[in-house]
Amino acid sequence: MSLSREIYNELAAIxxxxxxxxxxxxxxxxxxxxxxxxxxxxxxxxxxxxxxxEELQAIVKLCNKYGIIFAPMVSGVMPTAFASRPNTIIIxxxxxxxxxxxxxxxxxxxxxxxxxxxxxxPELRKRGFSYTAASVGPGGSVxxxxxxxxxxxxTQHGNSRANRYLLGVEMILPDGEIIRxxxxxxxxxxxxxxGPGPGLRGIVKGYNGNHAQFGIITRIAIAIxxxxxxxxxEMSGISPHHTVRMNTPCSKVIIYKFKDIDxxxxxxxxxxxxxxxxxxxxxxxxxxxxxxxxxxxxxWKMWTDEHKAELTMPLIVHLAxxxxxxxxxxxxxxxxxxxxxxxxxxxxEYEEWWExxxxxxxxxxxxxxxxxxxxxxxxxxxxSDSVAHICEVxxxxxxxxxxxxxxxxxxxxxxxxxxxPMEYGHFAHIELLIMWDRTDxxxxxxxxxxxxxxxxxxxxxxxxxxxxVFLSPGSMQIGPLYSNFHIWLKQLKEAFDPNNxxxxxx
Amino acid sequence: MADLKxxxxxxxxxxxxGQCKWILSPKMHGWDFSQICPIHVHFGFDAYSGQGLIxxxxxxxxxxxxxxxxxxxxxxxxxxxxxxxxxCKNVRDMELLDTILELRAHCxxxxxxxxxxxxxxxxxxxxxxxxxxxxENRFSWLPDSYKDDEDADTALxxxxxVYKHPEPALAAIKILRAxxxxxxxxxxxxxxxxxxxxxxxxxxxxxxxVSRNREIFKKNxxxxxxTACAECFGSFRAGYxxxxxxxxxxxxxxxxxxxxxKTGRLTVTKSRESMRVTxxxxxxxxxxxxxxxxxxxxIHPYGLHEPEKQWRRxxxxxxxxxxxxxxxxxxxxxxxxxRNREDAFCCGANAAGIDPEFSKQTAAERRxxxxxxxxxxxxxxxxxxxxxLENGSEYPMRYLDLTELLAEML
Numbered sequence: 001m002s003l004s005r006e007i008y009n010e011l012a013a014i015x016x017x018x019x020x021x022x023x024x025x026x027x028x029x030x031x032x033x034x035x036x037x038x039x040x041x042x043x044x045x046x047x048x049x050x051x052x053x054e055e056l057q058a059i060v061k062l063c064n065k066y067g068i069i070f071a072p073m074v075s076g077v078m079p080t081a082f083a084s085r086p087n088t089i090i091i092x093x094x095x096x097x098x099x100x101x102x103x104x105x106x107x108x109x110x111x112x113x114x115x116x117x118x119x120x121x122p123e124l125r126k127r128g129f130s131y132t133a134a135s136v137g138p139g140g141s142v143x144x145x146x147x148x149x150x151x152x153x154x155t156q157h158g159n160s161r162a163n164r165y166l167l168g169v170e171m172i173l174p175d176g177e178i179i180r181x182x183x184x185x186x187x188x189x190x191x192x193x194x195g196p197g198p199g200l201r202g203i204v205k206g207y208n209g210n211h212a213q214f215g216i217i218t219r220i221a222i223a224i225x226x227x228x229x230x231x232x233x234e235m236s237g238i239s240p241h242h243t244v245r246m247n248t249p250c251s252k253v254i255i256y257k258f259k260d261i262d263x264x265x266x267x268x269x270x271x272x273x274x275x276x277x278x279x280x281x282x283x284x285x286x287x288x289x290x291x292x293x294x295x296x297x298x299x300w301k302m303w304t305d306e307h308k309a310e311l312t313m314p315l316i317v318h319l320a321x322x323x324x325x326x327x328x329x330x331x332x333x334x335x336x337x338x339x340x341x342x343x344x345x346x347x348x349e350y351e352e353w354w355e356x357x358x359x360x361x362x363x364x365x366x367x368x369x370x371x372x373x374x375x376x377x378x379x380x381x382x383x384s385d386s387v388a389h390i391c392e393v394x395x396x397x398x399x400x401x402x403x404x405x406x407x408x409x410x411x412x413x414x415x416x417x418x419x420x421p422m423e424y425g426h427f428a429h430i431e432l433l434i435m436w437d438r439t440d441x442x443x444x445x446x447x448x449x450x451x452x453x454x455x456x457x458x459x460x461x462x463x464x465x466x467x468x469v470f471l472s473p474g475s476m477q478i479g480p481l482y483s484n485f486h487i488w489l490k491q492l493k494e495a496f497d498p499n500n501x502x503x504x505x506x
Numbered sequence: 507m508a509d510l511k512x513x514x515x516x517x518x519x520x521x522x523x524g525q526c527k528w529i530l531s532p533k534m535h536g537w538d539f540s541q542i543c544p545i546h547v548h549f550g551f552d553a554y555s556g557q558g559l560i561x562x563x564x565x566x567x568x569x570x571x572x573x574x575x576x577x578x579x580x581x582x583x584x585x586x587x588x589x590x591x592x593x594c595k596n597v598r599d600m601e602l603l604d605t606i607l608e609l610r611a612h613c614x615x616x617x618x619x620x621x622x623x624x625x626x627x628x629x630x631x632x633x634x635x636x637x638x639x640x641x642e643n644r645f646s647w648l649p650d651s652y653k654d655d656e657d658a659d660t661a662l663x664x665x666x667x668v669y670k671h672p673e674p675a676l677a678a679i680k681i682l683r684a685x686x687x688x689x690x691x692x693x694x695x696x697x698x699x700x701x702x703x704x705x706x707x708x709x710x711x712x713x714x715x716v717s718r719n720r721e722i723f724k725k726n727x728x729x730x731x732x733t734a735c736a737e738c739f740g741s742f743r744a745g746y747x748x749x750x751x752x753x754x755x756x757x758x759x760x761x762x763x764x765x766x767x768k769t770g771r772l773t774v775t776k777s778r779e780s781m782r783v784t785x786x787x788x789x790x791x792x793x794x795x796x797x798x799x800x801x802x803x804x805i806h807p808y809g810l811h812e813p814e815k816q817w818r819r820x821x822x823x824x825x826x827x828x829x830x831x832x833x834x835x836x837x838x839x840x841x842x843x844x845r846n847r848e849d850a851f852c853c854g855a856n857a858a859g860i861d862p863e864f865s866k867q868t869a870a871e872r873r874x875x876x877x878x879x880x881x882x883x884x885x886x887x888x889x890x891x892x893x894x895l896e897n898g899s900e901y902p903m904r905y906l907d908l909t910e911l912l913a914e915m916l
Contacts, residue, residue, distance in 0.1 A: 025575070026553045295809075295815070374519055439518075
């Protein structure tokens, strides 16, 4: 089905003819299959680019009037931002890209959907602030970071997950009504996530984000933190061999390796108890290697048993302090913890790599190099719980992953999971990153089997380990582990979106 | 024959990460000037980007998308500046720009080449320059006093732009003379370098011209070609090597001058009023000038290239020499634009024949960026960037050619 000329013209009248297209080659730019997603996307009927909340609201109302499905998109990193069924238009939000307000006094910033990490982060850093950037790379939408992910991120040890930084929200509901949440609702400004009456953040945000199932979020406020370290890190070199350094004695990266997950867990808990470290991660050894190399061939040269042993159970700690004395203190404590738990410092050259790429700790830069092996990849698990629980989940991976790594169904990297504590060990997040040979036409069958095995393990062990995603069959299977969220979600969807036009996805 | 299949690995590898559109994080500086793809900035749709163009290439290859309805105009509105390619290759093993160039070759072979480029090719064929002007007048600007060093094995290649802008060529002559470099001009033997041809996918004609020019260099015993034009430099270094190995060395006048200054063979004797300038990296001197390295082989699972591929990631383009010269000029203060070196924003010149409004707006965007540095002038060393940057009513800014600037101060 294609849009009638009448509807197309009505949309064009809203946004202007330069900001809508249904030409086949324009649509082709938003329907290509990606190597990380098993399904073919549908072609949108048109792509519309509103420039304001008013235009967006008019589009949503029009969609309801004619029963047209809409899928909002900013960067297109997530598979949820594409047309999943016929009769869909893509609403490309990149023109709505203003930083509406930076309030240094009350420490928040108000943004529109099209603002990217690579834009907001330096603006805040110049003013002595930072925020919690998730792992989508420089071009990812900051708003989506806070509203359409679980909110976990790499530097949350010293702060918290992104969704706890979400303050006032403005959104257009599936039927076109505009609502505002938090203090914004009462006209008190953006500063507070909750206003009088029932909180709406749960609906707006859910566990794993909104993904426009309940409408389109048009502006959000996020809390910002004072940042430690220089306002302008030293950046030099030419890509891909550039460096970003914090040339200050108040910033250091120290990496210890531990003999097993139990010892690493204890080190993680103790660093939290001591309240040291800005970032603490048990990082994936596969992406770490990819980030350190220039090409897939380089990767294969580096991916030796010796190298893997060095990075299999690493605790990467970024110490960022406000004084040299504080640094000395944190360093001493860290070394003591490591000594007590048998931690061994890894090769200095590895630590130096991290110190030369501090942009990783700002906006998780270079992360896209995990795609260098062809782009077939998926994050599995992605949930959060106590550090001890999450480490049990990590330990358990070895009980089922070898059936898949040993048979080549997924890349042979059984220890490729990361654990990131947050709020000094209050919680922790796990992510198992798998890759597959996307050139193998049958590979997705094995990947599907792996996902099922992982999920079954969680169910069998009562693990809070897999992130429930929307109303997918898999998520519904683990719904009972998450307070039957899927039943709520389904009812909410039906109530808020009677015409089922707001990105129904699955 | 164009073979899009060669780039299927690239087409199938894209995860929409966005690095082809956004500045590299080590260069991030704020909200403004953070995009690197001119067509994406101007048109906004994802199709207008490296990601979009390889998606389109895949559909053209599969036969699910046909030329017409604006596709070819869009394909050639892309300036092929290579910013997407360099940014993508920072993190991926993909060949965005080569895929776009192959799609252009495919487009040409299918008779869909836009008229503007067809006309340029016709000009080159009949008049040996891109403008269709008389070949006899190619060196009409040369002073009567000029004499070649007859026994020199170095040629100064002035390029077609000399018809419009003879000053950089005259400045180059002055610099070479002052530095004691023996050289000669090719006079009536000098034809267009062919940049427009291979960059628009007219590869058959390009191959013939490359072959002809190589023969001319051989006939004139040329071992080193110094270009006064960034476009010619990039063409000889990165374009000709697509049609076999060069048997001559290629240098840009700024590289020669920087070396002469460094080794004391060239001395700046004059000063001028203090001036803050910013430098615009021409694509063909900078990120696009790395010699092409052919690769044929097998891509095994998980991206293992056999035999190992030598990647061109833009790292070894010429970024230093122009800056060394500027830093050596008394009274000149260099202020970098936010998007510089491998992340420099294209001036839009290459699309002038296809979409003049886009080209103008892109140049205006670059001037706006230049103005943001507080510079009094924008300095560069490409005649096409000059055409684009110095003639605009939006954010007008004085343009200075680096070669001329140096020559004036000798």
